[in-house]
Amino acid sequence: MDYISYKDIKYYKECATLVEGLGYKLVDLKIIPAKTITKISAIITSTDPEVSLGVNDCAKVHRALLPRLEALLGTEDTTMELTSPGIEHNIKNAAEFAIFVGRNVRVWDKTVTDWVSGKIVSADEKSVELEKEEGERFTVLFENIAKAKFTCN
Numbered sequence: 001m002d003y004i005s006y007k008d009i010k011y012y013k014e015c016a017t018l019v020e021g022l023g024y025k026l027v028d029l030k031i032i033p034a035k036t037i038t039k040i041s042a043i044i045t046s047t048d049p050e051v052s053l054g055v056n057d058c059a060k061v062h063r064a065l066l067p068r069l070e071a072l073l074g075t076e077d078t079t080m081e082l083t084s085p086g087i088e089h090n091i092k093n094a095a096e097f098a099i100f101v102g103r104n105v106r107v108w109d110k111t112v113t114d115w116v117s118g119k120i121v122s123a124d125e126k127s128v129e130l131e132k133e134e135g136e137r138f139t140v141l142f143e144n145i146a147k148a149k150f151t152c153n
Helices: 012-021 055-073
Strands: 024-033 038-046 078-083 104-109 114-123 127-131 137-141 145-150
Touching: 012 024, 012 055, 024 055, 038 055, 055 078, 104 127, 114 137
Parallel strands: 038 078
Antiparallel strands: 024 038, 104 114, 104 145, 114 127, 127 137
């Protein structure tokens, strides 16, 4: 799994600061210029791993974030889809692990060719530390993760 630093995602820092000020975390930001319109896709999550987001949370962030992005992009010819990660979220960027500390995940570890599960304890640029229900902690290098997703337990 690749680690793409949030510092390398254009406008992420400016948008993350705004989203955090509203009490949420910005998970992903994609800006896709097209011929006549710029498409924006954003994912937000709660600062508390036990709290789920609703439509009102997404609407609140959408109302604040869209004008900010339009100002940064210098255009109002935009559409924006803003969502929460959802219960079956696939983690695509290894940098997301740090945002989801406290969440239960399962990762396909290529070194054992099987799923391993646990609660995210910590993450850095190279690996994620997970904790099993029994309290045992283990580390998985991002280079050994084929895929990762939330678990319901």
